[in-house]
Amino acid sequence: xxxxxxxxxxxxxxxxxxxxxxxxxxxxxxxxxxxxxxxxxxxxxxxxxxxxxxxxxxxxxxxxxxxxxxxxxxxxxxxxxxxxxxxxxxxxxxxxxxxxxxxxxxxxxxxxxxxxxxxxxxxxxxxxxxxxxxxxxxxxxxxxxxxxxxxxxxxxxxxxxxxxxxxxxxxxxxxxxxxxxxxxxxxxxxxxxxxxxxxxxxxxxxxxxxxxxxxxxxxxxxxxxxxxxxxxxxxxxxxxxxxxxxxxxxxxxx
Amino acid sequence: xxxxxxxxxxxxxxxxxxxxxxxxxxxxxxxxxxxxxxxxxxxxxxxxxxxxxxxxxxxxxxxxxxxxxxxxxxxxxxxxxxxxxxxxxxxxxxxxxxxxxxxxxxxxxxxxxxxxxxxxxxxxxxxxxxxxxxxxxxxxxxxxxxxxxxxxxxxxxxxxxxxxxxxxxxxxxxxxxxxxxxxxxxxxxxxxxxxxxxxxxxxxxxxxxxxxxxxxxxxxxxxxxxxxxxxxxxxxxxxxxxxxxxxxxxxxxx
Numbered sequence: 001x002x003x004x005x006x007x008x009x010x011x012x013x014x015x016x017x018x019x020x021x022x023x024x025x026x027x028x029x030x031x032x033x034x035x036x037x038x039x040x041x042x043x044x045x046x047x048x049x050x051x052x053x054x055x056x057x058x059x060x061x062x063x064x065x066x067x068x069x070x071x072x073x074x075x076x077x078x079x080x081x082x083x084x085x086x087x088x089x090x091x092x093x094x095x096x097x098x099x100x101x102x103x104x105x106x107x108x109x110x111x112x113x114x115x116x117x118x119x120x121x122x123x124x125x126x127x128x129x130x131x132x133x134x135x136x137x138x139x140x141x142x143x144x145x146x147x148x149x150x151x152x153x154x155x156x157x158x159x160x161x162x163x164x165x166x167x168x169x170x171x172x173x174x175x176x177x178x179x180x181x182x183x184x185x186x187x188x189x190x191x192x193x194x195x196x197x198x199x200x201x202x203x204x205x206x207x208x209x210x211x212x213x214x215x216x217x218x219x220x221x222x223x224x225x226x227x228x229x230x231x232x233x234x235x236x237x238x239x240x241x242x243x244x245x246x247x248x249x250x251x252x253x254x
Numbered sequence: 255x256x257x258x259x260x261x262x263x264x265x266x267x268x269x270x271x272x273x274x275x276x277x278x279x280x281x282x283x284x285x286x287x288x289x290x291x292x293x294x295x296x297x298x299x300x301x302x303x304x305x306x307x308x309x310x311x312x313x314x315x316x317x318x319x320x321x322x323x324x325x326x327x328x329x330x331x332x333x334x335x336x337x338x339x340x341x342x343x344x345x346x347x348x349x350x351x352x353x354x355x356x357x358x359x360x361x362x363x364x365x366x367x368x369x370x371x372x373x374x375x376x377x378x379x380x381x382x383x384x385x386x387x388x389x390x391x392x393x394x395x396x397x398x399x400x401x402x403x404x405x406x407x408x409x410x411x412x413x414x415x416x417x418x419x420x421x422x423x424x425x426x427x428x429x430x431x432x433x434x435x436x437x438x439x440x441x442x443x444x445x446x447x448x449x450x451x452x453x454x455x456x457x458x459x460x461x462x463x464x465x466x467x468x469x470x471x472x473x474x475x476x477x478x479x480x481x482x483x484x485x486x487x488x489x490x491x492x493x494x495x496x497x498x499x500x501x502x503x504x505x506x507x508x
Contacts (some may be wrong), residue, residue: 003431011266014300017459017461017478018461018463018476019283019287019300020287020296020297020303021288021430021476021478022283022284022285022286022288022289022290022297022417023289023432023476024284024463025281025284026280026283027279028278029273029274029276029302030273030276030278030279031276032275033273033274033276034275035276036278037275037276042274042451043274043275043276044274044304045274045301045302045303045304045309046268046273046274046298046300046301047299047300047301047302048283048299048301049460050298050299051297055299077441077442077462077464078441078445079441079445079448079449079462080443080445080448080449080460080462081448081451081459081460081461081504091361099333099443115440118442118445120443120445121442121443122445123445124442126485127431128288138466148353155465155466176275178275178277186369187332187333188331188332188333188374188378189374190371190373191332191333191374191377192334192373192374194313194333194334195333195334198334205271205300205335205356206307206334206335207272207335207346208331208333208335209272209278210331211409211410212375212392212409212411215397222272222277222503223461224271224275229454232266232470239325
């Protein structure tokens with residue numbers, strides 16, 4: 001556990017009619033969640049809202065006041081449905097300005113591919129006043145940091161580049177450690193064991209994730225703790241208990 | 255447009271530490287969103303919350319009071335981390351009871367695979383009082399309907415079976431129609447066209463979804479409307495405008 005014991009948390013607002021229509025499968029939740037784990041920050045809530053300013057403002061205000069950090073994905077491109085900058089500025093009571101460095105980045109990028117910086121493309125240099133930029137080596141259009149809010153792209157591989165640029169820059173706590181034990185059993189066979197082992201190990205959580213593969217039922221048990229010793233002790237107890245009732249298990253999960 | 259013109263809406267609460275940790279990639283948002291579209295119901299908000307009763311209660315109460323229908327996924331299995339039934343009952347001020355038909359279904363199912371209905375498995379027959387069951391042909395454990403709230407499994411293919419069972423049983427409005435035009439262009443080349451075409455066509459929305467494939471940038475433009483004629487007219491105008499600036503386009507999207 002880190003010195004203060006503080007658990008750092010983050011919220012995520014996904015702005016996207018395309019996610020709510022089912023057209024696009026979201027990949028940013030898992031990507032951002034995994035990245036946050038490594039920074040010692042826990043993703044605590046996600047909201048997916050449509051491309052409607054008032055809905056974005058409400059979600060941003062609800063989550064920025066509840067968690068240490070807030071991430072958004074989507075709506076920072078050059079088209080008319082890209083309204084995230086305006087919505088976040090409104091939520092914070094700020095005006096929207098052209099960031100000179102963003103304008104330079106876009107000019108350099110479009111010159112490099114033989115294109116002009118049109119009015120539409122210049123939209124991607126708009127930020128809430130006082131914001132900093134998050135470099136994006138994929139397309140020249142930066143992400144945006146304002147206070148503890150991070151505005152990322154909707155396209156997952158562009159968001160990945162922005163996360164790389166942020167790695168190690170956010171204060172976090174001890175990362176939540178986890179380990180998985182897989183077992184070819186119906187989870188209902190072992191539910192009492194899971195409950196009792198979790199209860200006996202303070203600071204550890206056990207999640208049970210059933211699956212059906214190769215014609216057989218199985219489950220992965222994910223044990224989580226911020227303390228490595230507690231985690232190992234909980235895993236040992238669980239494996240012993242599974243052995244006692246004659247079940248084989250697979251360290252690392254199935 | 256349907257007679258009343260009412261737009262039916264739904265919220266979705268995803269209960270899952272495994273989604274928030276990044277371990278599991280969510281597939282239920284897209285699956286439920288697509289299914290709702292066909293029922294003439296619009297998915298309007300999604301919240302992902304951890305396996306913590308108070309957080310589930312808050313999300314359920316926020317969304318059930320805002321939208322016509324509420325779906326939840328996850329947390330209805332037999333293990334200690336399955337607390338959705340209790341949380342939804344608490345949100346509604348109801349007690350939790352064993353549903354006799356659910357008990358029968360589970361008895362039949364476990365007898366058919368040569369197993370007993372243990373105390374842990376009987377947990378899957380617990381429902382908020384007054385609830386109806388949603389059949390699940392995959393595993394014997396039913397989904398649950400209480401008022402306009404639908405409690406579904408977390409495992410996507412089990413949820414798929416429950417959605418099948420519900421098909422055609424929910425009142426909805428005119429389905430939101432959509433069509434896609436794909437174009438090998440940077441979206442910033444056409445942002446003004448998109449804005450103007452959308453503005454000229456009441457009741458139509460145009461979403462722009464950029465991509466980077468085969469070394470080239472492109473974008474799909476998704477046009478949506480509940481009126482087929484409005485939709486076609488908007489598509490025609492957009493295609494004309496793209497042709498005028500010399501762009502080829504692919505009906506149906508790229």
